[in-house]
Amino acid sequence: MVTVALDTNVLAYAEGVNDPEKKAVALALLDKLPPESTMIPVQSLGELFNVLVRKAGRTKTRAQQAVLTWGDAFPLIETSPDVVLMAMDLAADHRLGVWDSVILAAAADARCRLLLSEDLQDGFTWSGVTVTNPFSSPRHPLLAAMLRQ
16 A cells, blocks of 8 residues: 655645645645545644744644644654654755655655655655655656545
8 A cells, every 4th residue: 555644735735824726736635645544744743833823823722723633634653763863864965954854754764655745856755755746747656546546
């Protein structure tokens, strides 16, 4: 079974932050992805809370409710000490930001095949995880196949 991890931006768009067109795409995507093979790195939820409070102007209580709802909807990937160490290597070796690296390292640790992200380089593959932009066309073949099922 192919598993995917969700980056913060996918969840933020689904919450209506910034772009109404991408909100519709994100919600449709999340509705079609199989919940049992879609995972959220804990780091994504922490970043989502920050985005909802700072960019969307939500109260911390409303942001917390949204984050908890996402955490209930999909399995979570914890940020373990090994994930942090892998993330530092990834950040140093590939000149990525450390928090983006934590998300990618967590996805690799959970043996995800895809990381859905608009922020990282589309097509970048590390430790078995390929970053793909779910808002681009055409979609990555594995993502397209998952959405057809």
